[in-house]
Amino acid sequence: MSDKKIIAVVGSTGAQGGGLVRAIMSDPGGSFTSRAITRDVNSAKARALADTGAEVVAANVDDEASLATALKGAYGAYFVTFFWEHFSPEKEKAQIGNMARAAKAAGLKHVIWSTLEDTREWIPLSDTRMPTLMGKYKVPHFDAKGESNKVFTDQGVPTTFLFTSFYWDNLIYFGMGPRKGPDGKLAFTLPMGDRKLPGIAAEDIGKCAYGIFKKGSEFIGKSVGIAGEHLTGKQMAEALSVALGQEVVHNAVSPEAFRSFGFPGAEDLGNMFQFNHDFEHVFCAVRNISVSRALNPSLQTFETWLARNKASIPLE
Numbered sequence: 001m002s003d004k005k006i007i008a009v010v011g012s013t014g015a016q017g018g019g020l021v022r023a024i025m026s027d028p029g030g031s032f033t034s035r036a037i038t039r040d041v042n043s044a045k046a047r048a049l050a051d052t053g054a055e056v057v058a059a060n061v062d063d064e065a066s067l068a069t070a071l072k073g074a075y076g077a078y079f080v081t082f083f084w085e086h087f088s089p090e091k092e093k094a095q096i097g098n099m100a101r102a103a104k105a106a107g108l109k110h111v112i113w114s115t116l117e118d119t120r121e122w123i124p125l126s127d128t129r130m131p132t133l134m135g136k137y138k139v140p141h142f143d144a145k146g147e148s149n150k151v152f153t154d155q156g157v158p159t160t161f162l163f164t165s166f167y168w169d170n171l172i173y174f175g176m177g178p179r180k181g182p183d184g185k186l187a188f189t190l191p192m193g194d195r196k197l198p199g200i201a202a203e204d205i206g207k208c209a210y211g212i213f214k215k216g217s218e219f220i221g222k223s224v225g226i227a228g229e230h231l232t233g234k235q236m237a238e239a240l241s242v243a244l245g246q247e248v249v250h251n252a253v254s255p256e257a258f259r260s261f262g263f264p265g266a267e268d269l270g271n272m273f274q275f276n277h278d279f280e281h282v283f284c285a286v287r288n289i290s291v292s293r294a295l296n297p298s299l300q301t302f303e304t305w306l307a308r309n310k311a312s313i314p315l316e
């Protein structure tokens with residue numbers, strides 16, 4: 001039997017968890033191996049993970065008992081929730097409770113929890129500069145995660161709080177790519193004015209997380225923020241122009257305009273971009289590029305990411 005330490009990975013068939021499983025399994029000389037957690041061990045993505053040598057086990061984060069079983073014998077775990085599947089902060093909070101209790105029961109030595117800020121610490125509900133959403137949140141998909149950090153602390157789970165950044169992959173999978181305007185020109189819409197947005201290649205999140213596990217106890221009880229670069233919308237549009245070989249302009253709409261776009265989650269994202277804009281220094285300071293590169297020496301810049309992914313960006 002292998003004496004490697006097992007890292008159980010929630011969301012293993014997704015962006016963050018998938019990157020971590022691949023990072024661990026592509027380092028056969030390392031002291032870790034991975035256990036990929038999925039609801040469907042027979043899916044094509046799960047089978048692809050098994051092909052890397054990862055153990056693939058079934059569990060559902062809605063079901064604490066299934067999770068506790070999946071964590072047995074593991075050294076550590078990577079936990080992430082899936083807001084955009086259900087748009088429910090309450091569901092995220094229930095899943096986080098299940099994860100923390102299951103981690104405690106399994107006696108895990110190190111958990112990385114993929115969290116985000118509780119923006120209400122900076123913009124209380126009484127602050128009218130942005131609307132309150134769902135009755136008690138400013139940025140629901142941030143606030144529920146940040147509010148829940150204490151659940152791990154309260155359970156006494158040895159946890160690293162990982163603050164991730166905007167995935168550049170959103171330009172491919174999340175409808176954030178440049179679109180043709182009425183003038184026929186490509187425009188990249190980002191309601192950030194001239195402020196910087198920390199961004200990252202989604203695959204690098206897992207690589208940074210692997211770097212944290214490799215550091216042993218150094219980051220336990222600590223918060224770590226990661227980003228590949230901090231860029232303005234104008235800088236991103238310029239990089240897109242070079243990569244795509246055609247002009248892309250920055251469409252710096254206001255957060256109010258973004259909130260009114262009407263697609264599911266538009267208000268949440270409009271508030272998120274306004275928070276990132278209004279608290280640029282706080283938000284960028286948390287996400288340190290040098291720390292990220294030390295954890296993951298192959299950390300991509302936006303330019304590198306574009307060179308590898310430009311052909312996949314839909315241009316409508």
Ligand SMILES: NC(=O)c1ccc[n+]([C@@H]2O[C@H](COP(=O)([O-])OP(=O)(O)OC[C@H]3O[C@@H](n4cnc5c(N)ncnc54)[C@H](OP(=O)(O)O)[C@@H]3O)[C@@H](O)[C@H]2O)c1
Nearest residue numbers: 011013014015016038039060061081082083164165166167
């Ligand atoms: N997009 C961004 O820029 C960004 C930036 C920072 C943070 N985030 C946060 O990232 C989170 C999503 O992470 P991601 O992008 O890695 O997700 P993802 O790529 O959408 O993958 C989610 C995976 O999680 C699994 N999953 C979903 N529900 C599950 C359940 N009930 N039990 C067990 N597994 C379940 C699914 O796997 P199976 O189908 O195989 O079970 C799925 O493949 C969101 O909460 C979001 O707020 C996003």
